[in-house]
Amino acid sequence: MLKQCLFPFIARQGGGLFTLITHNEANRHFYRKNGWTEFDERVLHGEEMSLESWSYKTVIK
Template identity: 95%
Template sequence: VLKEAKKACSSLNQPYWYLEALVVAKDEQGKKLGSRMLKQCLFPFIARQGGGLFTLMTHNEANRHFYRKNGWMEFDERVLRGKEMSLESWSYKTVIK
């Protein structure tokens, strides 16, 4: 299932950075910590490395709003199917300069 989920990002046919996980403890959410981690840590780090396409995927509806709010563009939506399960998946991208 994970291999299928990552197909959207790999289909971009260009080098890209990939965010595997961004986690904020439940009791710390809503304090803009995730946004600050992106904008003050990850984005500047990627920019110092020459920038480029930055991608991720999520399976959580609430995360969709978070990533759009932080400048990411949704470019793929798919339903992943495995043994006796299905999971919605959304892929996002942004360009870091």
């Protein structure tokens, strides 16, 4: 959906930086394999749990 719908729309508007956050290790592998750049890694803490989080970016032209 990103490559077929959203990215072409962003490109028609002049392009730009696209970022996202994932909490899933499988997604992390997918984004790296597809050329996204990881730019942040952190642990989000709640009252009774914590969650690893990774941020990725790509440039849409």
